[in-house]
Amino acid sequence: xxxxxxxxxxxxxxxxxxxxxxxxxxxxxxxxxxxxxxxxxxxxxxxxxxxxxxxxxxxxxxxxxxxxxxxxxxxxxxxxxxxxxxxxxxxxxxxxxxxxxxxxxxxxxxxxxxxxxxxxxxxxxxxxxxxxxxxxxxxxxxxxxxxxxxxxxxxxxxxxxxxxxx
Numbered sequence: 001x002x003x004x005x006x007x008x009x010x011x012x013x014x015x016x017x018x019x020x021x022x023x024x025x026x027x028x029x030x031x032x033x034x035x036x037x038x039x040x041x042x043x044x045x046x047x048x049x050x051x052x053x054x055x056x057x058x059x060x061x062x063x064x065x066x067x068x069x070x071x072x073x074x075x076x077x078x079x080x081x082x083x084x085x086x087x088x089x090x091x092x093x094x095x096x097x098x099x100x101x102x103x104x105x106x107x108x109x110x111x112x113x114x115x116x117x118x119x120x121x122x123x124x125x126x127x128x129x130x131x132x133x134x135x136x137x138x139x140x141x142x143x144x145x146x147x148x149x150x151x152x153x154x155x156x157x158x159x160x161x162x163x164x165x166x
């Protein structure tokens with residue numbers, strides 16, 4: 001049997017609902033802010049870095065050659081999944097967040113002359129705002145390369161150079 005509550009006494013009331021509501025709104029607001037930033041929704045406020053002066057076919061060559069010397073494309077395939085690259089860069093399909101990788105090995109060498117395919121991929125990962133492909137927002141995090149070890153970076157480039165075969 002329950003004991004009646006004297007009039008005027010309050011139980012838990014609405015406070016738990018208010019707290020849950022406020023937390024929900026705060027988390028939703030944070031998510032929307034981060035999503036807008038990640039998708040480049042404020043692109044009108046950003047400036048894409050112009051092509052670096054003195055860009056030559058040798059740009060990045062020694063760095064890329066060193067990274068690819070011990071690179072493993074199979075490990076690169078694992079890294080692109082582990083680091084979530086495939087969330088935006090699907091191997092095939094109608095992807096509009098970032099360019100898909102279908103045919104990337106063939107396109108990379110022609111995308112930003114005079115860079116080689118490997119040098120273009122290196123620059124795209126380490127300095128993604130240097131060259132943004134038309135119809136895409138600059139959405140790749142600028143610090144992405146600092147999240148990777150040199151071995152992982154080399155493996156990913158090796159994978160992308162052979163992505164058409166996988």
